[in-house]
Amino acid sequence: MGTVETQVASGQDVKLISGGQIVAKFLKQEGINHIFTISGGHIIDIYNGCLDEGIRIVDVRHEQVAAHAADAYARITGNLGCAVVTAGPGTTDAVTGVANAFRAESPMLLIGGGGPLKQYKMGALQDLAHVPMMTPITKFASTVMTTERCAEMMSQAVREMYNGAPGPGYLEIPHDVLDGKVDASKVRIPKNYRVRGEFIGDPNELARAAEAIASAERPVVLFGTQTRTCRAHEAVDRFARHFNIPVYVNGAARGTLPRNHPYNFMPSRRVAFDNADVIFLVGTPLDFRMGYGRRLNPKAKIIILDMDYKNVGYNRDFDIGLVGNIRAILNAMCEASKGDVARKHDPFIKMLREEEEKTKNKNDKIIKDDSRVPIHPLRLVHEINEFLLEDTVFIGDGGDIVTFSGSVVKPHKPGGWMDPGPLGTLGVGTGFALASKLLQPERDVVVLFGDGSFGLTGFDFETMVRNKLPFVGVIGNNASWNQIRYGQAMKYGKERGDVGNVLADVRFDKFAEAMGGFGIRVTEPSQIRPALEKARDAGVPALVDVVIDREVYSSGTMNQTMYK
Secondary structure (H helix, E strand, C coil): CCCCEEEEECCEEEEEEEHHHHHHHHHHHCCCCEEEECCCCCCHHHHHHHHHHCCEEEECCCHHHHHHHHHHHHHHHCCCEEEEECCCHHHHHHHHHHHHHHHHCCCEEEEEEECCHHHCCCCCCCCCCHHHHHHHHCCEEEECCCHHHHHHHHHHHHHHHCCCCCCCEEEEEEHHHHHCEEEHHHCCCCCCCCCCCCCCCCHHHHHHHHHHHHHCCCEEEEECHHHHHCCCHHHHHHHHHHHCCCEEECHHHCCCCCCCCCCECCCCHHHHHHHCCEEEEECCCCCHHHHHHCCCCCCCEEEEEECCHHHCCCCCCCCEEEECCHHHHHHHHHHHCCCCCCHHHHHHHHHHHHHHHHHHHHHHHHHCCCCCCCECHHHHHHHHHHHCCCCCEEEEECCHHHHHHHCCCCCCCCCCEECCCCCCCCCCHHHHHHHHHHHCCCCCEEEEEEHHHHHHHHHHHHHHHHCCCCCEEEEEECCECHHHHHHHHHHHCHHHHCCCCECCCCCHHHHHHHCCCEEEEECCHHHHHHHHHHHHHCCCCEEEEEEECCCCCCHHHHCCHHHC
16 A cells, blocks of 8 residues: 555545554654554554554554653654554553653653544543543643644644653544545644754853862762763763763663773762762752752752753752753863863762772672572672673663662663663563664663563563564562562561562573573572573573572662651
């Protein structure tokens, strides 16, 4: 079937185009080469349009995975990601993925089917009030009421999705709107409908911030996920060297600086923040991960830079606030601070390096112990860290085991770390891996799953096999929801800690084999690295099922505030 049909009207040929074809043309114009989906009768005309436009239709086993993959697509490319799901339960299944993208500030567009407008309020198949449901977890949500306006409404959604910090959008397109055919000459597909630029905000405030950091004795900077959103890694390197300042990262900013970078710090963060006289927070909100700002040294001057105005002053007062593009503002701050920054920061940096060595030495005994069975989680994440290649994308999908990895695993490059973000969603791993291998087939992908987390969306391992997308999945298998188990035991007593938190010992290696992949089980520390190598060499999707000690908890889990 061609892109358009023709019909004769009043002696003239009229080219007709359907709603699904209009949708696909807009997606192609936005640079989207894949959509993630599960088939449904409401949405098949979009498939028809995607085939016309050369857009690959990637079908998964659960709509949550489709939404997570679209989220990952946006994070990886820096552009729009798209999932297409049917009405009713198809859309509700995707809600978790959309909500995760909302908290993670990821611009993924969910297109959902809907009952025909001509059957409005008649009880159509899978009819639900989708838009009110999606409004609180998107930056834009609407129904498309006419076929002619499909592309126009998509442009409105995308424009709002990129307003300030990015986020998801939702469009419900009723069945008869998608299937409807209209005169192609009367369809507007917007091209220049959103402003693209690197805003730097007030230059006077920018100069004040630069001076405050340059004149401080103990400044620190924490870069968050928006650093990756703005592709600011070169600016971060320039900023760190220019201001002679220790750099800490969280979220997707991990990997911004190489492992051996002289200003790249990790385990000394608490000491740095407790002793800093200037704290510069970049692209990361003062949410639970930052103790809502309460953990910051009350005597320190606080400078906040964010892409979105609403995040500046969130939960804590600031001394200097900046709003704009991270990369542009960092470079502008370097320009605003001419000449060499005083070396008075050197003693502080030296102290932090010594603190990092103490932490390393403290963990060495656990890491080197080959006799410890069940395996200590710290040994597992250490082995994974050593296993990562220069181009590896590390994906964390779990609770306590991924918390362990956060203080150990250091990706080599920007874009080398992916995790759900502040919603703490379990089950992102398969969708993230799917998008990663489709978009970056040359990059190695390693996913660290908790056993509970893998159980949520792990059946899409079959999708990876079906699409011939090799990756290494590592399951920290303690047959427990350990992050909750710890808090529950602390709150109600050890005897009640297991209630609802203990799982069966599943043989995930056998599961991988049943799905057509490679599986291997590990029960001793010395087996970890050889098993990882075998999994990578298998050339197919692989699961390394590692039995770890359920009686050991990460410091992050033990320090959670919700149980105190």
